[in-house]
Amino acid sequence: MIDFQDVFFGYGDQPVLRGLRLTADPGAVVHLTGPNGSGKSSVLLLYAGYAAAGSGAVRVCGHDAQDPAVRALRRYCGVDQALYPQLTVREHLEFATRARGLPWRAAASRAERYGLDRWTDDTVSALSTGSARKLWIIMCTLGEFAAVGLDEPFLGLDEEAAGVLAEELVEWSRDRAVLLVSHDVPRTLTGRREVALGAAVG
């Protein structure tokens, strides 16, 4: 479902990925590890279609990662959160569900599972770091999808919320491709396949 073949990628003159081969298919969470600067977030940007490989192929669900046809099948949860400080949790979730043509309960049930429901009428500016992370994760992973990539989603989550996310990742990985970048994962995230990127280039 996610397939990197001989991918070269860099920023300007600085090479980051040199001939990367990587696949992620249903059956296990693929956990991408490696030192700071080794290119893990760059891999997710390529997966998300936000960056283009210099050479090689990045395919998601059989399509080029930059093909608009992939949008409905793919979810991407980046480390930077695009949240509006003055809007409430409810307004964010209403926007996200409407954008995907989903009923409110699709978001409400996830918010309840993460314990975010008691903050529904609070603005993002009033949320704790962990609550904002929960909102961002839910917004980015609503509805049906075939592949998901997440960049450091456990940042700021308490043990309980990290456990909920670990459960979701395992559930998703049964029939969807899950590509996870995280320096730290809870012990409950079992059965993952670790793929290590080499040291930073340059």
Ligand SMILES: Nc1ncnc2c1ncn2[C@@H]1O[C@H](COP(=O)(O)OP(=O)(O)OP(=O)(O)O)[C@@H](O)[C@H]1O
């Ligand atoms: N927009 C950018 N412009 C120039 N260089 C960049 C840019 N984004 C990342 N880099 C560089 O590319 C390299 C890989 O960065 P990347 O964020 O993919 O690594 P990472 O493995 O995710 O690191 P970390 O573990 O610190 O999050 C680093 O040397 C970084 O400085």
